[in-house]
Amino acid sequence: MRERNKITYRLAHWPIWIFVFFIAPGPLTFDLFERGFDRRMALWLGAVLVATGVAGLRGRLPGVEPRPYIIRFTEDRPNPLYRRVCYTLAWSEVIAFAILNISGLTVAIATGAWRLRQMYDVAYFPIVGVVWLLGALGRLPRVKASTENEGHERRYFYGSVWAVCLAQPVLWLLWKVLPRTTSADALKLAVFIGILAYVGNMARRGLLPRTRPIVPGELAVSD
Incomplete structure (x- = not known):
């Protein structure tokens, strides 16, 4: 039984939640696919990276916990x-x-x-x-x-x-x-x-x- 999540396992799950939170503003995501990346998206991505990074370090993202919860x-x-x-x-x-x-x-x-x-x-x-x-x-x-x-x-x-x-x-x-x-x-x-x-x-x-x-x-x- 795995008692702790490896660093590689935790890091592999972090991009998933970066993506989930990044595409949360649907109209902005629509613009991304229609027109490409712009300054608004860069600012939002930066905020998402910081927020999910802090949550991940605290073990507050699914799959990024120090130990398996389920x-x-x-x-x-x-x-x-x-x-x-x-x-x-x-x-x-x-x-x-x-x-x-x-x-x-x-x-x-x-x-x-x-x-x-x-x-x-x-x-x-x-x-x-x-x-x-x-x-x-x-x-x-x-x-x-x-x-x-x-x-x-x-x-x-x-x-x-x-x-x-x-x-x-x-x-x-x-x-x-x-x-x-x-x-x-x-x-x-x-x-x-x-x-x-x-x-x-x-x-x-x-x-x-x-x-x-x-x-x-x-x-x-x-x-």
Whole structure:
């Protein structure tokens, strides 16, 4: 059993949370992919590096703790606030980006007008706000008051993350190389939803990292 997390293990998890917090301002992230890196993003990235660096040194980021917090997947332990905050933020981004991309493409197909940037301005923070509220109420997987169901909840979380993280860059690539026509937008939407469905099904079957079924009492550090 691993009693302490190696420095390399902790450092490997830090960039994950840098990325999660960096893309939290959805409209700013939209500008990043549309126009490229600018001064606003540099300032925000600097703030994220400092904040996550301090949190990591204090062991207040998931995976960056000095010792593994989850020992057995079905163990009933209090879920620390930092884990609940981090996973709530990750959930909000996964859900908001997927909803807005699908909605934006649907509107473009129906009207012939590309309004995704305006939709991010209007709807991104209301969407993530709802998810943050659900997280505060302990209604999201991995964000509940207890870690008792971690073995199952992690499958939902990682399955969703894998699906959106694979579909999003493919959609961005298609947005760059395909024309902005109704037929091209329909293809983008079909590919995006297709990847979400395919990867989600792979996660359901336990074929992706950290999505396999968990045996009750299994050691978390063995995964």
